[in-house]
Amino acid sequence: MARINLFLIVVVLGSALYLVHTQYESRQLYTALDRARSEARRLDTEHDRLQVEKRAQATPLRVESLARSQLAMRPATPAITRYITQAEGAAAGLAAVSGAAPAQSAASAAGAHP
Numbered sequence: 724m725a726r727i728n729l730f731l732i733v734v735v736l737g738s739a740l741y742l743v744h745t746q747y748e749s750r751q752l753y754t755a756l757d758r759a760r761s762e763a764r765r766l767d768t769e770h771d772r773l774q775v776e777k778r779a780q781a782t783p784l785r786v787e788s789l790a791r792s793q794l795a796m797r798p799a800t801p802a803i804t805r806y807i808t809q810a811e812g813a814a815a816g817l818a819a820v821s822g823a824a825p826a827q828s829a830a831s832a833a834g835a836h837p
Contacts, residue, residue, distance in 0.1 A: 779785075790796040797803075
């Protein structure tokens, strides 16, 4: 009878230790989950902030002013627009394949237009 009682005490102690270990792991996992949720909220807030900043940076007026100041771009006018006919475009394509300069081939194919 003493052996059975001793065996049952060992089983109950083992079960209690396992329960304590399981509760400890559960608390650690809950803490990690809470940290992950707060990190997700922080990242979501930062994402929203960056989206607002992106929209502010991409306004047409700002893009146009940067294009003028930093890239020295200007609006297209008929005076600076060059229209390419289909024959010139085909000659330029052939020149690119053969390795010749496209501007020279297009000019010679179109009758030396400036």
